[in-house]
Amino acid sequence: MPGGMELKNEVLASSTCALCGACLDWCPYIANIEDHLVLRFDCNVPDGRCYAVCPRTFADWQAISKKYLPDAPENIEIGPYFKAYKVKAPIGIEGQQDGGTVSHLVKTLMEDQLAETVLLTGSDDHITPEPFLSSEISEIKKAAGSRFLASPGMRKLIEAQARNVKKFAVVGRPCQIQALRKLDYNRKPDTPAMDVISIGLFCMWSLGWDFKNYLQREFPGEEILSIAIPQHGFEVTTDKGIHEVPFEEVKKFIRKGCDYCLDMTSELADISVGAFEAEKGWNTVLIRSKKGQELFDKSVSRGFLIFEEYPEAELERLKGASIGKKMRGLSAAQEAFDRGVKPFVDLNSEMYTNVKKLAEGKVE
Numbered sequence: 001m002p003g004g005m006e007l008k009n010e011v012l013a014s015s016t017c018a019l020c021g022a023c024l025d026w027c028p029y030i031a032n033i034e035d036h037l038v039l040r041f042d043c044n045v046p047d048g049r050c051y052a053v054c055p056r057t058f059a060d061w062q063a064i065s066k067k068y069l070p071d072a073p074e075n076i077e078i079g080p081y082f083k084a085y086k087v088k089a090p091i092g093i094e095g096q097q098d099g100g101t102v103s104h105l106v107k108t109l110m111e112d113q114l115a116e117t118v119l120l121t122g123s124d125d126h127i128t129p130e131p132f133l134s135s136e137i138s139e140i141k142k143a144a145g146s147r148f149l150a151s152p153g154m155r156k157l158i159e160a161q162a163r164n165v166k167k168f169a170v171v172g173r174p175c176q177i178q179a180l181r182k183l184d185y186n187r188k189p190d191t192p193a194m195d196v197i198s199i200g201l202f203c204m205w206s207l208g209w210d211f212k213n214y215l216q217r218e219f220p221g222e223e224i225l226s227i228a229i230p231q232h233g234f235e236v237t238t239d240k241g242i243h244e245v246p247f248e249e250v251k252k253f254i255r256k257g258c259d260y261c262l263d264m265t266s267e268l269a270d271i272s273v274g275a276f277e278a279e280k281g282w283n284t285v286l287i288r289s290k291k292g293q294e295l296f297d298k299s300v301s302r303g304f305l306i307f308e309e310y311p312e313a314e315l316e317r318l319k320g321a322s323i324g325k326k327m328r329g330l331s332a333a334q335e336a337f338d339r340g341v342k343p344f345v346d347l348n349s350e351m352y353t354n355v356k357k358l359a360e361g362k363v364e
């Protein structure tokens, strides 16, 4: 397995990095300045863990999916899942993004001791992501809400390992769940496995940290309180009121590395959660593994979550959005490979051939 120099050449220099953070903090070579990753010195270590965990270095994604989600029926559009639900917390948590489902799944993890430590992402200024490890129910509210700037939260993996966490949980974006799976998939035989449960967020893209400067320029002196993406646009709430920011402006700040992403719904997670677009204050939940089902069932039986059947029309819309992202990602990946970037997916695999076939009939 290659190491840091290959990571630099294949990922950092080619701007495919998703800023998941999984390569950070293992060694002194790779560092970040805000959302920029740099290799500070030449690194000649072979078999770099940084390379092995990166979601933008080559992996047999189909094999990884089969290994960790062997039971759920496969689905080309949104990944393997048993069941989709419309879900919310009947008693919400302050600052929640949509239905508060993620915060209450995390509460269940802690109360039922399904995990001793959970990776969460909060923010001191409501915009800059601050990942942290938590074992305290009282800290869940610090992470409520979405930080749309990309967060290198997976750097906390090493802290979890150093703390000898046996039962770990991760709330993360699709790229972060990919890194989590690769960490175990490429684990050396002498390294003990970590018992992990993953709550994956839906994610179309995340933003570069320049967006923070943009907001400061647009709304000088105002304190950002939250950001939401309802159906009609991009809404920034400050201490002075609610501002609509044109999508065309926001799009300029999408991280380049997100262009290559083929996963909108965290297809490798045990349970995936996104907004329920058709009705404010609800989530979409996809159950992908027995662990995910157990977590969901416990949350419901404790009364933390309520659910309804998922409307067929909304499922079709979700699948269309997901396949659209895959097609854009596949064409960006093809362009990158054509200009010499080393492939991180096998574009001729059965998985992606099926995506293209399906999209021909589905995507406008």
Ligand SMILES: Cc1cc2nc3c(=O)[nH]c(=O)nc-3n(C[C@H](O)[C@H](O)[C@H](O)COP(=O)(O)OP(=O)(O)OC[C@H]3O[C@@H](n4cnc5c(N)ncnc54)[C@H](O)[C@@H]3O)c2cc1C
Pocket (backbone or CB within 6 Å): 095, 096, 097, 098, 099, 100, 101, 102, 103, 104, 106, 119, 120, 121, 122, 129, 143, 144, 145, 146, 147, 148, 149, 150, 151, 153, 171, 172, 173, 201, 202, 203, 204, 205, 206, 207, 273, 274, 275, 276, 283
């Ligand atoms: C960058 C980004 C893009 C997203 N894009 C979409 C999308 O296109 N479509 C869609 O349906 N949903 C998207 N989501 C998910 C959505 O914003 C909500 O997180 C999800 O619906 C859960 O809502 P909730 O009320 O249950 O979350 P809450 O109960 O409020 O919990 C939010 C959780 O998100 C975690 N979190 C916050 N920011 C980050 C971050 N930057 N990185 C990792 N974890 C974080 C926190 O740890 C917290 O546990 C996106 C989220 C992010 C962070």
